[in-house]
Structure formats: structure tokens, C-alpha cells
Amino acid sequence: MRYRRAAVLISVLAFLAAACGPGGDASSGDDDHRQAAPKRKSGALGRPDFDGDGFQDAAMVVTGSAGADLDWVYGPVAVFRGSPDGMRLAGKPLVAGSGRRDKGGFLEEGFSSPLTADLDRDGRTDLVLHQYVPVPSTQDNQERGGRTVVFHGGEDGLSATPRTLSVPGDDPKNPFNANTVGDFDGDGSPDLYGGGSIVFGPFSAAGKPRAVRRVENDTSVSGPHATASPMAADFDRDGRSDLLVGHRSDEEAGSDDDSVQFFRGTPHRGLVEDSDLSERLSKAAGDRGTDIRAGADLDGDGYPDILPPGQGDLRQRSYLRGGHGGLRPGMARLSVTGSDTVGSPLLPAHVTGGSARNTVSTVHYGSADQRGHLQLTRLTAQGTTATMAHLQTLDMDTKGLPGKVAEPGSDARDRFAESLRVLDADHDGHDDVLAAAPFTGPHGRYGGFWYLPGAPKGLTTTGAHHYSRDELGLEQRQRNPHRACVR
Ligand SMILES: [Ca+2]
Numbered sequence: 059m060r061y062r063r064a065a066v067l068i069s070v071l072a073f074l075a076a077a078c079g080p081g082g083d084a085s086s087g088d089d090d091h092r093q094a095a096p097k098r099k100s101g102a103l104g105r106p107d108f109d110g111d112g113f114q115d116a117a118m119v120v121t122g123s124a125g126a127d128l129d130w131v132y133g134p135v136a137v138f139r140g141s142p143d144g145m146r147l148a149g150k151p152l153v154a155g156s157g158r159r160d161k162g163g164f165l166e167e168g169f170s171s172p173l174t175a176d177l178d179r180d181g182r183t184d185l186v187l188h189q190y191v192p193v194p195s196t197q198d199n200q201e202r203g204g205r206t207v208v209f210h211g212g213e214d215g216l217s218a219t220p221r222t223l224s225v226p227g228d229d230p231k232n233p234f235n236a237n238t239v240g241d242f243d244g245d246g247s248p249d250l251y252g253g254g255s256i257v258f259g260p261f262s263a264a265g266k267p268r269a270v271r272r273v274e275n276d277t278s279v280s281g282p283h284a285t286a287s288p289m290a291a292d293f294d295r296d297g298r299s300d301l302l303v304g305h306r307s308d309e310e311a312g313s314d315d316d317s318v319q320f321f322r323g324t325p326h327r328g329l330v331e332d333s334d335l336s337e338r339l340s341k342a343a344g345d346r347g348t349d350i351r352a353g354a355d356l357d358g359d360g361y362p363d364i365l366p367p368g369q370g371d372l373r374q375r376s377y378l379r380g381g382h383g384g385l386r387p388g389m390a391r392l393s394v395t396g397s398d399t400v401g402s403p404l405l406p407a408h409v410t411g412g413s414a415r416n417t418v419s420t421v422h423y424g425s426a427d428q429r430g431h432l433q434l435t436r437l438t439a440q441g442t443t444a445t446m447a448h449l450q451t452l453d454m455d456t457k458g459l460p461g462k463v464a465e466p467g468s469d470a471r472d473r474f475a476e477s478l479r480v481l482d483a484d485h486d487g488h489d490d491v492l493a494a495a496p497f498t499g500p501h502g503r504y505g506g507f508w509y510l511p512g513a514p515k516g517l518t519t520t521g522a523h524h525y526s527r528d529e530l531g532l533e534q535r536q537r538n539p540h541r542a543c544v545r
């Protein structure tokens with residue numbers, strides 16, 4: 059259960075990295091990339107381009123089971139770089155982080171929660187991660203500590219070694235952990251949010267932020283929640299990212315007080331809660347503890363919208379429309395055709411080309427058949443009524459999809475597409491998808507990373523590539539199987 063919770067939270071965080079497009083506005087950035095020349099510089103919050111060559115890139119954490127000699131949450135980082143021929147690995151084996159273990163098999167180093175933004179504003183995207191480090195002098199590294207680090211983008215890709223962000227008050231036992239990125243004060247420099255604080259850019263080359271500020275009324279640090287998943291987008295398009303913080307109730311503790319807070323980005327005070335909008339959102343959230351799907355522009359008016367929790371498998375779905383003031387009054391209707399389920403996260407994309415708007419999501423292994431599915435839909439709207447039409451489902455049974463299918467009954471659950479990136483790696487005007495599943499099974503034979511090129515009819519297995527454990531350069535280490543994994 060703990061593994062599953064962690065995985066869901068990570069997928070939400072991955073969504074944040076991918077969905078909060080330029081200026082924290084997930085909708086407009088996708089429209090202009092199709093006309094842009096490859097030499098264009100990326101925006102400070104745009105899709106990542108680590109080497110600044112105009113081809114979009116991606117970074118994902120390599121996770122997996124103890125049997126695959128990996129950890130479910132922390133791991134080394136695989137960096138994929140776009141090119142005219144599609145996706146390529148950026149040098150072998152991996153850019154950063156060994157996922158190293160000590161002699162007893164305990165994790166010594168690993169990364170999680172990747173976020174991307176151009177922190178130092180040099181035109182090349184940087185990679186922000188939470189780095190696991192044992193608290194010094196604790197027995198068997200049992201006590202986990204951490205810090206936030208940044209790999210800086212450069213002409214040859216990301217820097218080989220990370221710099222620690224120097225956040226005041228940060229120490230390995232109580233680290234600042236960046237959960238999402240946005241430009242909350244609208245000064246053009248990306249800021250980081252985590253644990254009820256905003257760390258404001260610009261950041262110096264040495265990793266020093268301009269300022270740090272607590273967010274008033276942020277109950278994610280005090281409320282009785284199990285997990286709090288933040289998400290940034292510019293819902294009113296005033297140039298300042300706004301923030302949603304969903305508080306999921308702790309089912310095990312029997313509490314059912316799911317709530318959502320809406321914080322508006324302001325020029326001088328950072329994030330300020332709009333309690334009316336928080337109340338509206340919390341009412342809409344109901345008592346069903348699923349993910350908030352926010353940031354995609356469902357009705358095509360240019361403002362990011364919100365599909366409140368509990369709407370994934372309802373028959374009559376309604377959503378909240380972003381707009382002036384943050385959210386427009388009332389609820390609008392979302393009709394879903396061709397499928398019963400709305401996956402999560404809901405990543406905005408232009409896979410099929412032209413003016414078509416798509417979403418890419420996962421129906422993860424908690425689905426009825428306990429398997430992972432990648433879902434592609436097409437969005438249209440008539441007035442405020444949005445329609446999400448099912449276009450495609452890809453899973454391990456999809457003809458032509460490379461990679462090994464886990465045998466039924468094995469401990470290797472099919473977690474295909476548990477985390478996702480949308481990017482136009484080959485810059486052909488069709489967004490492509492990088493889908494990941496943790497490595498599981500003996501020697502990590504299941505799982506991996508899949509590059510799936512976009513085409514007029516959807517995602518295609520023609521030109522698709524599966525990156526195995528070996529191809530990533532991960533060597534199986536000798537270890538003691540009884541002491542393999544720190545959680
Ligand atoms: Ca690039």
C-alpha cells in the first residue's frame with residue numbers, strides 16, 4: 059500500500075513537471091511550438107531542452123523492485139535527448155546518480171521528484187531533484203535524509219554533478235523538498251514550491267535563491283492528511299502561476315476530509331489563498347480520494363481547467379473552468395465518449411497534429427485488470443461543454459510494442475506507463491510520448507522506458523523504442539537479497 063501511494067504521488071509530480079507549460083500555462087505553450095524553428099530558446103517554464111538545441115528533452119528517475127536492484131521511489135536519472143531522428147539517450151550510461159548501495163544492500167544515493175525549469179535563465183533547462191542522502195552517522199543508513207539539488211543545462215546536456223540548492227533552514231533531516239515549479243510572482247524567473255514554502259528565483263549559479271517565503275494558511279504542513287499533491291498552472295492567465303494543493307484523506311486513519319486549496323500568484327506576496335475558491339473546490343472534490351486533474355484546457359478557450367477528484371469514472375462529469383479571477387462561476391459539463399474511464403494525469407498534447415487537441419494519461423495498474431494502460435483522447439468543445447473522445451489505448455498487448463510482458467501471477471505487476479512525458483522529440487509537429495514502468499522481475503526484465511512517436515492517427519509503434527535495463531547502462535550489483543531496499 060505504501061508503495062502504491064508513493065507511486066501515485068510520484069506520477070502526480072511527474073505530471074506537474076510535464077504539464078505546467080510556459081508561464082505555468084499548460085495550454086498556450088503547445089500551440090506555439092509547432093511553428094517554432096528548432097533554434098528557438100525554450101521559455102523558463104517551457105518543455106525541457108537541456109542542451110538548448112531546440113529539440114525537446116526529458117529526464118526520468120529509474121525505479122523498480124529490490125529484485126531488480128532498484129528502489130521504488132529513489133533512483134538514478136535517465137536523460138533522453140530529442141533529435142531529428144527521435145529520442146536518444148544522452149550519453150551512456152546515465153547522466154547522474156548511481157542508485158548506489160552500500161555493502162549491506164542499503165541505498166546510499168538516489169533521486170526522486172524531477173522538476174524542470176530554467177533556474178539560472180541561460181536559455182537551457184535545468185533539472186531539479188530531491189536527492190536521497192542518509193543522515194550522517196546513523197546505523198545502516200536507516201534514517202533517510204535529503205536535499206534539493208540542481209543539474210544545470212549546458213551545450214552538452216546536463217552537468218555531470220549536481221549543485222545543492224542552498225535553502226535557508228534546510229538540513230538533511232528536514233530538507234526543503236521541491237514539489238512543483240511555477241513563476242508565482244510573475245517576474246519571469248521560475249520559483250519552487252514545497253512543504254508550505256516558496257523559494258523564489260532567480261537562482262545564482264551556486265544555487266542560491268533570491269528569497270524564501272512561507273505560504274500563509276497552507277494546511278499541507280499542518281492538516282491531518284495522508285498526502286498533499288500540489289499543482290501549478292496560471293488559471294487566470296495574469297502571468298503569475300497559481301497553485302492547487304489537494305489534501306487527500308488518510309483512508310487508514312478513517313478520516314474523509316479531502317480538500318483542495320487554491321492559492322493565487324501575486325506580484326509581491328507570493329501565493330495568497332482565495333478561500334472562496336478553496337471552498338468551491340473542496341465541495342467539488344467530494345469524498346473520493348483520487349487525483350486532481352488540472353492544467354489541461356478542456357474547452358479550448360486558452361485557460362487551464364480543473365477536473366475535480368472523483369470524476370474519473372463518473373457518468374456525468376463536470377469541471378471547473380479557469381478564467382478571470384482564477385475560476386469562472388459554476389461548473390461545466392465534460393462528456394466522455396468511447397471509454398468509461400478518464401485517466402490521470404491529464405497531460406495536454408498535440409499528438410495527431412493540425413489544430414487537434416489531445417490528452418495523454420495513464421489508467422494505472424489499479425485498473426480493473428490490474429494493468430497499466432496509456433490513454434490518448436481528443437478534446438473538442440461546444441460552448442462550455444467539452445468532449446473527450448477516446449482515440450487510443452496502448453498497453454503491453456498492443457501489437458508491435460516492444461518489451462516483455464509480465465506473466466500473470468508473477469510478483470511483477472504490469473505498471474506500463476505509470477509515469478509519462480509528452481514531448482515532440484523529433485520536432486515534426488506531432489507530440490511524442492515517453493512512457494515508463496518500474497523495472498521488476500528477476501534482473502529487472504519487465505518494465506523500462508518506451509519512446510512512442512506521434513503521428514496523424516495517434517501514437518505509433520513504428521519507430522517506437524524500448525529502453526531496457528542494460529541499455530540504460532544499469533549493471534546488476536552483488537547484494538544481499540534480505541537487506542535490499544530502504545523504504
Ligand atoms: Ca535538446
Ligand SMILES: [Ca+2]
Binds near residue numbers: 241243246249258260
Ligand atoms: Ca518568480
Ligand SMILES: [Ca+2]
Binds near residue numbers: 322
Ligand atoms: Ca495567475
Ligand SMILES: [Ca+2]
Binds near residue numbers: 481485486488489490
Ligand atoms: Ca514528434
